[in-house]
Amino acid sequence: MGQKKDLTGSEKSKIVRYLAEGCSTLKIAKLLKRDHRTIKRFIQNSQQGRKKRVEKPRRKITAHELRKVKRAAATMPLATSLAIFQSCNITGVPKSTRCAILRDMAKVRKAERRPPLNKTHKLKRQDWAKKYLKTDFSKVLWTDEMRVSLDGPDGWARGWIGKGQRAPVRLRRQQGGGGVLVWAGIIKDELVGPFRVEDGVKLNSQSYCQFLEDTFFKQWYRKKSASFKKNMIFMQDNAPSHASKYSTAWLARKGIKEGNLMTWPPCSPDLNPIENL
Template sequence: MHLATSIAIFQSCNITGVPKSTRCAILRDMAKVRKAEKRPPLNKTHKLKRQDWAKKYLKTDFSKVLWTDEMRVSLDGPDGWARGWIGKGQRAPVRLRRQQGGGGVLVWAGIIKDELVGPFRVEDGVKLNSQSYCQFLEGYCQFKQWHRKKSESFKKTMIFMQDNAPSHASKYSTAWLARKGLKEEKLMTWPPCSPDLNPIENLWSLIKCEIYKEGKQYTSLNSVWEAVVAAARNVDREQIKTLTESMDGRLLSVLAKKGGYIPAH
């Protein structure tokens, strides 16, 4: 009975008359309160493409893959992250109330093997389309400089991964990446509706848990960006390696699920 109330769970067991505090205390020993996860719907075509993707990359050396993505962080954090325990007799802290979360910062990063590339901040007010995305990789962030410093053998074997956002998958962006040598087998094809297959999503989760812990809010875009940078520094190489090494298991899981969503890693 996922997401059921405590009283509904007890009633299903024909147990009545138990106070809410007691019900919750009992349930804490065997369960956790969680919000439903939001995921894009998967149709038959999506599932087939996810299976084809898993079969194609089943024998890939994922230590050679640079997994990339963007994340937006707001001043107030995601909805529902401001809850937590407080002592009896104490009042909950006051939170600032702002429309639309007070704005936010768009962040780009990549992970490969045990290395974090970035994070890099997209210039405020810039909407990522094909041109601005390529300009960002070219000059606004240090991805180009990072790539240039790598050995020729690394460049020959590295695979660049990005999702199917319009700014990524357009003809303009594909042509720009091809001119940089990221084409054909060096540019990973990506199945639709598949954030669960990208290990960098787990990195974003680690960073958001850190910057918004205890209901933290921010008063400026620069302060939330500084928090992202500090949180990223605290993610050690072993944690990143664990994420990138999870890919073999993710592929096997998506095949076992016949293209369906896989458990969280």
């Protein structure tokens, strides 16, 4: 049997009238041809009525408390509005008011992601700066790899889309092949390369050294004078294929020994000038 509809307005009025006349719940159910539980539920809900919402008095913020909130927000920028106000011993302020106060003081921004720096990392950065303080950086060959994609930079798919407009579609390449990996370097005002890494080649220590042999050493380094090679400093980052013992020993056999190989501090920012090209 299908479920009957809710009580109509007319039925509710009749229930009220029958109750005033002294009719019982069962008698009203028979008169309206309804289940007695439906009648009983309606009577109970009517007797309870709606509870009035009690509005809490809004908490006013003093100028002194505002200064405390501003200092707390600067000290703990990633904390929630509740945590910031609690640290100032300010209670009774609704969330909407807390957020409005904080929006007047600061702008919501996403935290920057950076690698954690321990004491050893910081000391190695200082040692690196002291070691190369008097270095003639015009003799440093700055190198790095970069992937060039036909669809633009990897992961970049943002743009200005007006209200009411549909976001454009960015097609995927199921089998890859949408870009190339290149290696290049700069020294003073000279560009070295760029040299393309063959498709399907994964740059581990062995393949990285073989790549340098086939491109950098054969096409550029071999043509330089002995005095140039003696003064040149080869810079590369701390990628596993670059900083491995195999690659370091191989470069030493090619003439780029410890004095001509720039060490790079761990967890360092991208200060390599080739990043801007």
